[in-house]
Amino acid sequence: MRRCLDSFGRPKRLFTFVNPFGGKKCAKKIYDAEIKPLFEAAGVSITVQETEYRGHAREVATSLDLAKYDGIVCVSGDGVLVEVVNGILQRTDWEEAIKMPIGLIPAGTGNGMAKSLLHAASEKCSVSNAVFAIIRGHKQSLDVCTILQGEKKFFSVLLMTWGLVADIDIESEKYRWIGSARLDFYAVVRIMNLRKYCGNIHFVPAPGYEAYGEPIKQVKNFMVESLEQNGKSHPSSYPGPSVEFQASDWRFVDGPFVAVWINNVPWAAEDIMAAPEAKFADGYMDAVILRDCPKADLLALLMKMSDGSYVKSPYVTYLKVRSFKLSPGPLVGNPKKGGIIDVDGEVIARGEGTYGRSQHQDVMAYG
Ligand code: ADP
Ligand code: MG
Numbered sequence: 501m502r503r504c505l506d507s508f509g510r511p512k513r514l515f516t517f518v519n520p521f522g523g524k525k526c527a528k529k530i531y532d533a534e535i536k537p538l539f540e541a542a543g544v545s546i547t548v549q550e551t552e553y554r555g556h557a558r559e560v561a562t563s564l565d566l567a568k569y570d571g572i573v574c575v576s577g578d579g580v581l582v583e584v585v586n587g588i589l590q591r592t593d594w595e596e597a598i599k600m601p602i603g604l605i606p607a608g609t610g611n612g613m614a615k616s617l618l619h620a621a622s623e624k625c626s627v628s629n630a631v632f633a634i635i636r637g638h639k640q641s642l643d644v645c646t647i648l649q650g651e652k653k654f655f656s657v658l659l660m661t662w663g664l665v666a667d668i669d670i671e672s673e674k675y676r677w678i679g680s681a682r683l684d685f686y687a688v689v690r691i692m693n694l695r696k697y698c699g700n701i702h703f704v705p706a707p708g709y710e711a712y713g714e715p716i717k718q719v720k721n722f723m724v725e726s727l728e729q730n731g732k733s734h735p736s737s738y739p740g741p742s743v744e745f746q747a748s749d750w751r752f753v754d755g756p757f758v759a760v761w762i763n764n765v766p767w768a769a770e771d772i773m774a775a776p777e778a779k780f781a782d783g784y785m786d787a788v789i790l791r792d793c794p795k796a797d798l799l800a801l802l803m804k805m806s807d808g809s810y811v812k813s814p815y816v817t818y819l820k821v822r823s824f825k826l827s828p829g830p831l832v833g834n835p836k837k838g839g840i841i842d843v844d845g846e847v848i849a850r851g852e853g854t855y856g857r858s859q860h861q862d863v864m865a866y867g
Pocket of ligand 1: 519520521523554556575576577578583608610611
């Protein structure tokens with residue numbers, strides 16, 4: 501595939517999604533007032549597609565004629581980016597298609613990826629800085645985490661979470677009208693009525709992080725189970741990268757848990773530095789595990805999320821993992837309520853086991 505990049509690697513033809521529904525619903529206005537004029541001045545030709553419904557960006561990315569463009573841009577929050585990555589990795593030509601750079605211009609509630617990319621380049625997270633990074637053709641490669649859940653396979657670029665953080669992220673949707681403060685507001689509500697979930701986590705630690713948890717005793721049974729799930733769920737005809745779980749060096753931790761939060765990039769939102777040590781393309785995810793914590797300390801942690809210093813709390817365990825398996829049990833005190841598993845802002849399961857593995861897919865992201 502020939503790309504029309506100028507001698508500095510600058511894109512000349514961009515396919516742009518605008519999500520009129522994201523954030524404060526002003527992505528279209530931002531596009532017309534701030535983005536279009538800059539691209540025009542830089543001589544970049546733009547094909548615009550407004551997203552009309554949930555899943556639309558994914559559908560378009562699955563069939564888009566990529567030879568016509570040098571990159572895909574999302575004027576949105578993280579949700580549309582996730583759809584584009586999943587659409588691309590669903591294609592039969594995914595290995596070639598995933599080389600297409602994807603740019604993000606922050607216009608949603610959750611702009612974790614735009615913030616992560618711009619912060620890494622020592623830039624403020626703003627619409628104009630994101631546009632300039634794209635015009636300059638500044639790129640960063642990015643890992644994708646393959647997530648297996650029952651019959652389903654997802655690709656995650658941001659985070660996967662269960663417990664407190666998932667409940668805040670998903671259940672606060674009903675307060676969308678408040679704007680980004682909905683997360684802070686609902687976090688306080690959830691901390692005051694704190695839930696703990698039974699269950700356990702298995703993981704393959706990155707080198708240097710082997711001290712946490714217990715080595716698993718029944719390696720064989722565990723592997724048979726994970727391989728069966730893998731084989732059953734994913735016929736070889738399913739496009740996208742395959743995933744393998746090796747038998748060696750799995751460890752586990754038993755619950756109950758307040759929260760499990762597994763991150764691919766440092767920022768989960770513009771003002772939430774979830775994983776200060778996370779690297780875009782190191783092949784590992786940064787896991788934050790909270791098993792127990794008094795409410796007053798949890799509220800204090802909430803105040804220290806904007807600079808990532810919350811991870812230094814003695815209640816927080818922070819480690820890098822290559823693969824993980826979440827086996828959520830019920831809410832303590834309510835055996836009927838299983839916890840939400842939230843992948844990049846979408847509920848993929850309630851109370852059901854989920855596997856994940858970080859892989860170098862080299863998604864190129866502008867930033
Ligand atoms: P936010 O950060 O505010 O959540 P996103 O851009 O991430 O904003 O979008 C949130 C969700 O909106 C995405 O999952 C996407 O599928 C969905 N979406 C896109 N276009 C529309 C639309 N026209 N109507 C309703 N939902 C939409
Ligand atoms: Mg990483």
